[in-house]
Amino acid sequence: MNVNAPTLLSLSPEIVEAILEATLDRPGHALNCRQLRQLQLVTRCFVEPARRLIFRHIVLTKPAAGKSLLAALRAEPSLGAFVRTLEAKGQAYSAAGTFDDLVADDIIRLCPLLSSLDLPVGPFGKMADGRAPSPVFPSSLKHYKVSMTLHEQNQDSDDEGDHDDTADGVAPPVLARLSELPKKLESLNIEELWSTSLNQPGEPLIAFPLSYLSNVELVKNQTLSSSIFRWILAPSVQNHSLRRLKIWRNDHLQAVDILKIITDIGADLEEFLWCPAIPDRGVMLSQMLPHLTSLKKLTVGVGGSGSTMYTALATSSLTHLCMGVNQTVNLDLVVTHLSPGGKLRDLRRLEIYSQIYFPPPSDLVFLDETPNPTTQLRELRLSHVNAPLPQLTSLLALVGPGLRALSLHHVLAPFPSLIAPCPRLLRLELGVALVVTPKSSLSVLKSVAKADRLHLLRFHFNSQVDPEELVKAVEDGAMDGLRLVDVTGIFPGNVADEWTGVLIDRLARGCENKGVELCLNGRAVGQTIGSWWNAILEHASETGHR
Numbered sequence: 296m297n298v299n300a301p302t303l304l305s306l307s308p309e310i311v312e313a314i315l316e317a318t319l320d321r322p323g324h325a326l327n328c329r330q331l332r333q334l335q336l337v338t339r340c341f342v343e344p345a346r347r348l349i350f351r352h353i354v355l356t357k358p359a360a361g362k363s364l365l366a367a368l369r370a371e372p373s374l375g376a377f378v379r380t381l382e383a384k385g386q387a388y389s390a391a392g393t394f395d396d397l398v399a400d401d402i403i404r405l406c407p408l409l410s411s412l413d414l415p416v417g418p419f420g421k422m423a424d425g426r427a428p429s430p431v432f433p434s435s436l437k438h439y440k441v442s443m444t445l446h447e448q449n450q451d452s453d454d455e456g457d458h459d460d461t462a463d464g465v466a467p468p469v470l471a472r473l474s475e476l477p478k479k480l481e482s483l484n485i486e487e488l489w490s491t492s493l494n495q496p497g498e499p500l501i502a503f504p505l506s507y508l509s510n511v512e513l514v515k516n517q518t519l520s521s522s523i524f525r526w527i528l529a530p531s532v533q534n535h536s537l538r539r540l541k542i543w544r545n546d547h548l549q550a551v552d553i554l555k556i557i558t559d560i561g562a563d564l565e566e567f568l569w570c571p572a573i574p575d576r577g578v579m580l581s582q583m584l585p586h587l588t589s590l591k592k593l594t595v596g597v598g599g600s601g602s603t604m605y606t607a608l609a610t611s612s613l614t615h616l617c618m619g620v621n622q623t624v625n626l627d628l629v630v631t632h633l634s635p636g637g638k639l640r641d642l643r644r645l646e647i648y649s650q651i652y653f654p655p656p657s658d659l660v661f662l663d664e665t666p667n668p669t670t671q672l673r674e675l676r677l678s679h680v681n682a683p684l685p686q687l688t689s690l691l692a693l694v695g696p697g698l699r700a701l702s703l704h705h706v707l708a709p710f711p712s713l714i715a716p717c718p719r720l721l722r723l724e725l726g727v728a729l730v731v732t733p734k735s736s737l738s739v740l741k742s743v744a745k746a747d748r749l750h751l752l753r754f755h756f757n758s759q760v761d762p763e764e765l766v767k768a769v770e771d772g773a774m775d776g777l778r779l780v781d782v783t784g785i786f787p788g789n790v791a792d793e794w795t796g797v798l799i800d801r802l803a804r805g806c807e808n809k810g811v812e813l814c815l816n817g818r819a820v821g822q823t824i825g826s827w828w829n830a831i832l833e834h835a836s837e838t839g840h841r
Contacts, residue, residue, distance in 0.1 A: 312344035350377035355387040361398045368405040380411035380438075388415055403432070411438040413484070432475060438482035438510075443469055443490055466499040467492035467523065474504035482510040485519075485527070494518040494547070498526045506530035512541040512568075519545050521552040532559050541568035543596060548572070550579055557583045565589055570596025570619070577601020585609045595619060597649060602628060608638045617646040622679065624649075626686035630693055633670050641671050645694075648678035653704055653726070656751065656781075670694050676702040678726070684708050691716045705729055710759060711742035718743075721776075722751040725758035726783075740764055747775050756784035762798045769805040780806060781814040 306314075315334065331345040355361045361383060368375050381402065399414055412432075465471075469490045473483075483505060493516065508531040513519065524545070531537045537560055542553060557564075564587050571579055577600050584590070584607040591612065595604070597619035605628065616639065618624075624647060632639040639645075644655075655676065672694040677687075687708045695716030703710055704726030714723070720743060739760050743749065752774075754760045768774050780802070803820070806813040813820055 306340070308340075308343045308347075311340055312347050315341070315344055316348060346374065347377045350374055352380045353378055353382070355381075355383040358387055361387055361402070365398050365401055365405075368402065372405060375405040376408050378406040378409060380413075381406065381409060382411075382413040383415060385415045407433055408435045409433045410435050411482075412436060413438075413440040414442055416442055432477060434477050436477050436480060438484070439473075439476055439480060440484040440486065441469065441473070441488065443488060464497060464500040465495075466501055466503075467495065469493065470503075470523070470527070471499075476505065478505070479507055480505050481508060482512075483508055484512040484514070485516060486512065486514040488516045489518055491518055493523050494520050496520060496522055498522045503527050503530050507534055507536045509536050510539040511537065512543075513545055514541060514543040516545045518547065520547055521549045524548055525552060525556065528556055532556065532563075535563050537563055539566040539568075540564060541594075543568060543570045544572050546572045553579070554582055558586050561586050562589045566592040566594075566615075568594040568596075570599050574598025575601075577604045580604050581607040591615065593617070597621060605632045605638050611638050612641055613639060614641060614643045616642055616644070618648070619652070620647060620649050620680070622649045622681040624680055624682055626682045626690050630686075630690055633672060633690075633693060635669060643671060644674040644676075645672055646676040646678075647680050648676070649681075650679040651704070653678050653702065653724070655700070655702070656722075656724075656753070670697060672697060674698065674700040674702075676700075676724075677706050678702070678704040680706055682707070687713060700724075702726075704755075710739050714739065714742040718745055719748060720745075721748060722753075723749060724751075724753040725760060726755045727757045728759040731759070738764055740768060747773065749774055749777055751779045751781070752777060753779075753781040753783065756782065756794055762794050762802070766798055766801045766805060769802065769809060769811065772809065777809070777811050779812045779814065781817060783816050 315331070331349050334341045335345045353364060355364065383399065399416070403409065403412070409432075467490065469488060469492055470485075503526050511528060511531065513524070513527075528537070528540075540560070542548070567583075567587060567590060569580060569583070575598065577595075580595060580599055581601065581603045584604065586609070588609045589612075590608070590610060592615035593613060594615075594617040598621070600618045600620060602625065629639070629645070629647075631637055633642060633645075634640065646652075646655075653676070655674070670693055675690075675694055675698055684707070687706070691713050696718065698717045698720060700722040701714065701717055701720055702724035703713060704724075706713070707729055709730045710725055710728055714720075723743065725739065739758070741764075752765075765780075769777070769780075803813055805811075
């Protein structure tokens with residue numbers, strides 16, 4: 296026995312924090328805060344590291360949450376130094392006086408090391424109580440989402456028609472105030488702005504205040520003119536700092552201006568997300584892709600892709616491709632380019648969707664690489680894809696042996712037949728099953744050759760995952776590698792008859808006994824009926840299903 300071996304009490308809080316983060320990290324984007332709070336009661340050396348992790352990433356989804364956060368920060372100001380990202384959803388502002396621009400401004404003042412800020416109402420305008428907003432943003436801020444102030448929202452909603460209310464050569468007020476942000480800001484999101492000041496035909500005479508952006512997102516801005524588009528991007532393009540660009544359904548941008556910017560960026564861009572305001576079947580994309588010679592990740596919205604996009608790729612080094620399609624897709628063409636010699640031969644993740652996009656819970660890190668001799672693909676996600684069964688079968692036969700993650704939602708094929716060619720899955724996600732598989736045929740779970748490899752199982756109540764079989768597999772330890780089970784669906788309409796209360800109770804107890812986190816629509820739940828009911832109500836309040 297080594298008496299000099301370090302103990303938890305001898306380790307620094309930063310090392311203990313790293314240990315807890317690595318241990319409790321879920322196969323999603325968030326840590327399990329419930330377990331962190333429980334660990335604080337175990338030993339004093341867990342208290343500070345757990346608090347750091349609990350407060351690191353704050354997402355406010357309900358009006359009361361903002362006020363509770365402000366009360367906690369005021370009671371113990373040292374907690375503010377733990378907060379790195381702050382995001383408030385739109386519904387968090389739904390109750391006046393509960394969480395408003397006053398509360399948001401106070402929170403910003405109390406978080407000196409904030410790195411990311413995403414609020415639905417801009418924190419620049421005059422406060423409701425007459426005071427000026429916080430004059431200084433944290434110098435640590437790296438990402439910011441532009442939002443209109445309450446005054447601007449009310450003013451523009453009262454205006455009639457599209458008109459230019461800003462003189463040429465003057466910066467639009469909604470963007471000019473970005474000069475108050477740190478000059479080294481790296482990421483900027485301008486989304487769903489309808490301010491008429493963005494509709495001016497000429498570029499402002501002063502330079503855009505942020506010159507070293509590595510990420511810019513321009514999403515669904517109804518009034519953004521081409522001149523303001525050029526003005527925003529010009530400094531970062533000239534400084535060769537831009538690595539990621541999202542241009543998504545901006546109504547007034549001209550094709551010639553978009554193509555000019557893409558040509559100027561050229562080899563600097565590593566990730567591009569594109570969706571035209573008017574569907575063009577990939578015409579514009581095919582003109583842009585030859586200039587992007589260093590592209591690694593490509594996302595194309597519905598109406599922006601076409602059969603010519605593959606040959607238009609300037610490089611075969613693409614690792615991530617996400618395509619929105621109009622339901623019908625030619626998977627034979629995809630198989631051709633995934634095969635050796637194709638433009639997609641180095642692809643690691645492929646997502647094809649129509650109607651509804653289901654984002655992956657997290658990026659996978661593949662540590663146990665055994666190369667597939669025919670393709671490098673490790674993750675495949677299909678949602679609402681209308682393709683003939685022979686094409687689906689051909690695709691899974693090609694990529695299945697190397698897949699670590701598979702997601703199937705509303706696919707016109709029996710799930711077991713698509714899972715069977717994938718023997719080494721770490722993550723399996725199943726949405727609603729459109730093709731009913733007879734009970735006598737190969738079951739969904741038994742079609743996973745190495746079910747004990749699975750880390751994450753996410754399934755819809757109507758995905759034909761047999762509840763009795765799942766509960767027994769969890770109880771018997773047949774799925775030893777399982778870390779998270781996430782059940783999805785809307786109550787009560789989506790719950791199949793075979794999901795009885797007794798089986799749900801057994802599943803909760805089995806997961807608890809085996810150390811598996813059980814979630815309902817992404818929310819961690821315990822063994823009690825109350826925890827399930829609270830998760831149901833939270834999901835209903837956010838989605839409008841009651």
